[in-house]
Amino acid sequence: MLTDGFVLGFVSGKLNTGDIVFQLIMFIILLLLLRKFAWGPLMGIMKQREEHIANEILAAEKSREEANRALEEQRSLLKESRIEAQTLIENARKQGDIQREEIIKTARLEAERLKSAAKVEIETQKEKAVTALREQVASLSVLIASKVIEKELNADDQEKLINDYIQEAGEKR
Template sequence: MDAIVQVLNINNTLVAQVFNFIMLLIFLRVVVYPHIVKMLEDRQNFIANNVAAAEEERKQAELLHKQYLDELQKAKNEAQSIVQKASKAAEEQAHEIIEAAKAESNRIKESALQDINREKEKAVAELRDQVATLSILVASKVVSEKITADMQRGMIDEFIKEAGDLPC
């Protein structure tokens, strides 16, 4: 080996350094490198797991967002339905109120007409009584005591009948 060293012009220090370097590489390869590879694989798995978890969370967030939008649309539809029902109920109630007011108006009108007819009949009856009384007074002055009360009453009734047939 000395001959090779002399021919290549290599000194012993360089050989020792090469030997130490090779030993260091073997030591690193046997002892340190598996730990570094394991640590890098763990780091890669950790990152992959985080990416997968983030993707899963994104999918869940999209699903929740879609559910939220569906529920929001359903709530809007329900609210619109409630508003339509309330509007329809209000229209029906307004129609019922109008019909009730018309019926009440007709009832009041009929009642007023009946009151007017009663008052008219009462006034006509009073007028007939007054006419009868006046007729009796006039007849009694004209005839004096020659006509009986029954005869006078008959004449008055006949007069009233004739007067009732006249247009008022």
């Protein structure tokens, strides 16, 4: 309504300054009231919202940095674990090779020892057999000599006597 008077007054050629001043004062009062009761709280809420969003962004960045740090730490631990596992495998392989070589060396030494012992045993048995054979030959020779001395033999009797003693010696064995 006021604007209707303003427009009418302006159109009619006369300007109503009282209405303009009144409307201007009212507009300024309205602006002051809006500033005090609406704009201040609204800006406070907007400021709180801005701070809240900024804090959320900072918290999200901090969480992301912590996640990246944890991820790098996990990667580092995984890499160390892989290196440690590789080292353990390599050490086990080396230890296995060392043990294998020791077993082979021990087996070869044992084989040589058994071979030497067998050679010594064979030599001992050979010497015993030769000694026994000498003793038998000596006793047979003495026996034959005593029989020959007891009686004079012709060639047939002598051969028969030798064959008998050889057969007798074979039976004693």
